[in-house]
Amino acid sequence: MTAPILEITDVHKSYGGYPALKGVSLAVRPGEFIALVGPSGCGKTTLLKQVAGFEDTTSGSIRIEGQDMAGVPAALRPTSMVFQKLALFPHMTVAQNIGFPLKLRKAEPSAIAAKVDEMIRLMELKPEYLTRYPRALSGGEQQRVALARSMISSPKLLLLDEPLSALDVKLKKVLQAELKRLHRSVGVTFVHVTHDLEEAMMLADRICVMRTGKILQLGEPADIYYRPADPFVAGFIGETNLLPVTVTARDDQRVAYRSEEVEDRDGTVPAAMAAEGVGPGPALMMVRPELIRRCREGEEMACALPATITELFTKGGTVQYRARTPKGQELAVEIQGTSELPMKLGEAVRLGWEKKDIWLLEPGEA
Incomplete structure (x- = not known):
């Protein structure tokens, strides 16, 4: 080298x-x-x-x-x-x-x-x-x-x-x-x-x-x-979403977890999608706003949850939304802008993301 x-x-x-x-x-x-x-x-x-x-x-x-x-x-x-x-x-x-x-x-x-x-x-x-x-x-x-x-x-x-x-x-x-x-x-x-x-x-x-x-x-x-090292880096390098989960097991191949709000297809991710210190106990699931989208009717995504749109900001090429889950979790969602807004203020929607877009972190100060 x-x-x-x-x-x-x-x-x-x-x-x-x-x-x-x-x-x-x-x-x-x-x-x-x-x-x-x-x-x-x-x-x-x-x-x-x-x-x-x-x-x-x-x-x-x-x-x-x-x-x-x-x-x-x-x-x-x-x-x-x-x-x-x-x-x-x-x-x-x-x-x-x-x-x-x-x-x-x-x-x-x-x-x-x-x-x-x-x-x-x-x-x-x-x-x-x-x-x-x-x-x-x-x-x-x-x-x-x-x-x-x-x-x-x-x-x-x-x-x-x-x-x-x-x-x-x-x-x-x-x-x-x-x-x-x-x-x-x-x-x-x-x-x-x-x-x-x-x-x-x-x-x-x-x-x-x-x-x-x-x-x-x-x-x-x-x-x-x-793949930030901790919640501070995650929040400092751009806006993000940090959802509380509980890790139930971890080995060399997989990390198993459960969430009170996120509907998860199998409740696991590859071990490579979790920070090194993540182990059994409280953890945070990170997903960036641009990786979340609205689920179409009848569509099943790897991870999903219900939410209500509470705010929106048009940014030219993109639209940024704020949404709140039934348990009060705030989410940021960013999608490509169109001539018609795909989600409206006050609308009840289902938001989802793919497993490959998840990163698990240890809890800490954001």
Whole structure:
């Protein structure tokens, strides 16, 4: 296997008596796009600053390409960072901003100019922008300039601290696509902090979910979304439904369970469809809103229950419903939008889903 380009081992960081990172370990592969997500204060930006060298670790180690970064200042690390507020120099032209990292390294003016031209083409910026100042550019153009400046010194690791968070939705979509294109074209390893979960799902090869200074789960987007480690990850990475069940038995092949509300064809799922810690006793059945649909009259589905539609929201291409079961369980259901709504407010319906769409979890804080 290829050696990791970034190895974070048991890193702790405390500010006074407050522990911001609690033994974080993470290995990032060369050329990978990894997203760090989690609620505010979970430690994701703190971790990024440790890698960049802007802060020292309290304990633990960070290695880049096998070299221990302890004592290595930020300017000498093979990293570059794009900040949320961009930090473009207002008194410098676009060309001067982009070329600034090479100027600090005392590169020849002709070499800087050639590299700036290369970055302009890579970021699809117009050549006439080179003589303009940042204030004369749109928000999206400023983002491209910041990315060009971060890439001009050919870093091994590009660290992104929510660089798209302040943009409007339409522009953000455009730049997300640009970021994906940039990653593919240059082959640099990206570590991206974001609050936008859809952005993380779209861009990242793997997602790292953090909470209170720890990593809860690291995996590919589909694993994080459909096979979360616990109820918190399940609820944080998109809306979901968590229905209480009781597991009655588990072996290497099957998990047996029963539910007071869910009508289940055989009351079992393959063991691979349950989280590792699930065993006899209380558990939660997770099913995502888009995997639930209305049962047609006389249709038998693997899992089903009666419910009443209590709310609906049209979202253009989809319609999202809220439903309540006879025992008061709230459900979210999302289906493709049509010119006529398939379910109406106050309507009594039967909702169902397939066995392959179930994931069983241990109970816990969502």
